[in-house]
Amino acid sequence: MTKPYVKQDIQQGIATIEFFHPAHNSLPGDILAKLAQTITDAGTNDEVKVIVLKSGGDRTFCAGASFKELISINDAGTGKVFFSGFANVINAMRKCPKFIIGRIQGKTVGGGVGVASATDYCMATKFAAIKLSELNIGIGPFVVGPAVERKLGLSGMSQIAIDANSFYEAEWARQKGLYAKVFDSTEALDEAVQAFAEHLCTYNPEAMKEMKKVFWRGTEDWDELLAERAVISGRLVLSDFTKEKLKRFE
Template sequence: MTAPYVKTTTENQIQTIEFFHPAHNSLPSDILAQLAQAITDAGNDDATKVIILKSGGERTFCAGASFKELIAVNDAKTGEIFFSGFANVINAMRKCPKFILGRVQGKTVGGGVGIASATDYCFATKFASIKLSELNIGIGPFVVGPAVERKLGLTGMSQIAINANEFYTPQWAKDNGLFAEVYDSTEEMDAGIKAFAENLCTYNPDAMAEMKKMFWTGCENWDQLLFERAKISGRLVLSEFTKETLKRFR
């Protein structure tokens, strides 16, 4: 099995950040920390005009939080620190002065939906169904909720958060504002992303940076809000309900 990684490549002013984990691209703390740092570094890189965020493999974009790490949480502070990893990634994406293009090749769950929602323009395939499954294990999409709500609106976010058993189709995600484009194949999606990113590189980077600030206006309190939400998740993951549910994933 391939070891987990976060890697970056740059070509023609386009920096691609790729993360991978053999457990369906789930996100343990170390991968979250590396991802947040890579996004911050790309934002500070004068040679980069556009960022593409993708995951490795051909099937699942992101399975969300690492169940192995969730099962190991035994105190509220550890839980808070773990969920803060998602807060750090989302805030890094929010503050990054470059447009971040998402590449969602397959199903995405929980925290993965949050990361897709924090991209500035998201491409997907017809296999990229989404699900907010947190309620199933006794918690909720507290940390990623603001990012998801920003894209889907409160109605859309609450719909998929409450109906935590169901995958919603890529077309539903497109109709509700999460995905900008949905393609029949990964090859077509990659061609579309490449052309789109190359075109963005012809634009004024200062204008794009100012536009990004405008698009994220009203989210300035997320430095505090997302970490307050991480405390809620950190507390709930210790509940008897959640501990019993997580035993099934051992």
């Protein structure tokens, strides 16, 4: 696997949506756009009862934003468009009428933590430590912050956002509510995800749809909120501080 992709496989009511990028599953704008659209399409597909969201490879779940694209941002408008990519994925997950199960096989950073947080039920391996690294490069987890705060609480989110240089272990994330279960291996994780998805397919789709509305109540302003946050990140990425920090990744 060397080329980035987003693909979907539907089997017996379960839509498995998988994204991949050779740079530790980082997410450039085109992959974010495809991911948002694929999730939206699965939500309107009557053949689909439940969605499993995963990434390719056996190590990192998601390294967050594409540093290559971050480095190339030279104006606020481009910055807003880039950070809106994560907003669009999170909002697509929020609005999707089907439950989304997160399958987190390894470390996840920045925007990847936001994607994991936007799932409705998330399972992981013990290797799935999380980190919000944005403050390290002079921006912050503004766009993904609401999703992360919704799962970890303000205290948990602020802890990892301020301590931007540290990975927090999967067990910490489980205790805080991001992960429902943590497994010793990817094989055990996959077995559990499959069994859980199959079980959800036996539930009433209308009941699950109504429950999802209940779970996400209070997020109705996120289209506007996350767009506003994207503007903040798009402005900060142009700062001298951030430009200097990003030179390390060129």
